[in-house]
Amino acid sequence: MERTMNKTLLLVEDESIIAMSCKSSLERYGYTVFAVHHGSDALVLLKENPIDLILMDINLGREDGTEVAEEIQKNYDTPIIFLSSYTEALVVEKTEKITSYGYVVKHSGTNVLDTSIKMALKLYEANKKLQDASIKDFLTGIYNRRHLFTRLEECLADYMRNKNPFSVAIIDIDHFKNINDNYGHQMGDKTLIDFCETIKKNLRTYDIFGRYGGEEFMIVFVNAKKSEIKPKMESILSIIRKEKLACYKKNDKETCITFSCGIADSTEISSQSLSVDELVELADRRLYMSKELGRNNINTDGD
Numbered sequence: 354m355e356r357t358m359n360k361t362l363l364l365v366e367d368e369s370i371i372a373m374s375c376k377s378s379l380e381r382y383g384y385t386v387f388a389v390h391h392g393s394d395a396l397v398l399l400k401e402n403p404i405d406l407i408l409m410d411i412n413l414g415r416e417d418g419t420e421v422a423e424e425i426q427k428n429y430d431t432p433i434i435f436l437s438s439y440t441e442a443l444v445v446e447k448t449e450k451i452t453s454y455g456y457v458v459k460h461s462g463t464n465v466l467d468t469s470i471k472m473a474l475k476l477y478e479a480n481k482k483l484q485d486a487s488i489k490d491f492l493t494g495i496y497n498r499r500h501l502f503t504r505l506e507e508c509l510a511d512y513m514r515n516k517n518p519f520s521v522a523i524i525d526i527d528h529f530k531n532i533n534d535n536y537g538h539q540m541g542d543k544t545l546i547d548f549c550e551t552i553k554k555n556l557r558t559y560d561i562f563g564r565y566g567g568e569e570f571m572i573v574f575v576n577a578k579k580s581e582i583k584p585k586m587e588s589i590l591s592i593i594r595k596e597k598l599a600c601y602k603k604n605d606k607e608t609c610i611t612f613s614c615g616i617a618d619s620t621e622i623s624s625q626s627l628s629v630d631e632l633v634e635l636a637d638r639r640l641y642m643s644k645e646l647g648r649n650n651i652n653t654d655g656d
Contacts, residue, residue: 360470362387364388366436384470395421399431406434407422408470409422409433412439418437432452434457435452438458454473455473492542492546493546495562495564498563498565501561502629508619509627512619518576518618520617521571522582522614523633523636523637524612525614526568526569526611528648535601540599548593548612555588586614586651590611611648613644615635
């Protein structure tokens with residue numbers, strides 16, 4: 354049998370004997386398998402462990418596996434295969450509305466389950482590539498402008514509903530034109546890639562980082578006001594200064610790229626006037642002020 358290494362599965366099965374048997378069989382095929390009996394346990398485990406694929410029993414005793422799957426999909430895009438003894442069309446159709454990664458009838462054998470898992474993982478990877486192409490910037494690999502604004506609308510809706518604040522930071526790389534003019538666009542592209550990698554390494558996993566346009570970038574900080582974000586951006590600016598990602602000489606003086614930044618948060622504008630465009634415009638005006646003040650700084654003040 355062909356072994357599949359380095360893939361971690363989460364099996365959600367309420368019957369202990371079936372769970373142990375299935376876990377043991379899949380481990381012989383090279384998978385790492387976590388087994389839990391309840392949907393709540395699955396949600397806890399997903400927070401603590403990276404999971405490549407979920408095997409979800411439809412009948413979890415007092416729980417409906419399809420409802421657990423829908424709850425998981427609110428926060429995770431992990432592929433889900435349903436397991437069930439049911440073969441009725443209505444049951445199968447219900448799962449098709451939740452996931453396109455498969456439905457396996459129990460006791461079909463480990464070979465069938467293994468093949469279904471491999472097919473689901475291949476489909477997931479193909480879907481991921483298509484999704485990335487639509488929401489990622491081709492050069493830097495970070496989010497594109499369209500996706501940034503989609504996520505901003507989501508943050509705005511959450512703020513209006515639950516009052517969870519969010520902040521927008523707009524960044525412009527200082528002296529970038531001089532890098533292009535002195536060393537060419539290939540060096541300019543490398544500078545953009547290195548700059549984004551440095552920024553990404555110093556953000557939280559749930560911060561939203563994307564390319565706003567040219568050498569301008571945007572970070573959306575969820576559940577954070579500008580007073581919390583300014584020290585974070587100052588720390589990142591300090592790292593950029595120290596790393597000297599790209600430098601040029603003029604009149605025997607070396608100048609390295611830094612960045613200017615304007616920050617605004619959702620609490621600064623009244624609910625009646627607040628919109629994504631208004632908030633972005635406020636952050637953009639503060640970026641302009643940052644550049645007027647000599648660049649290489651973070652600005653959170655001014656209208």
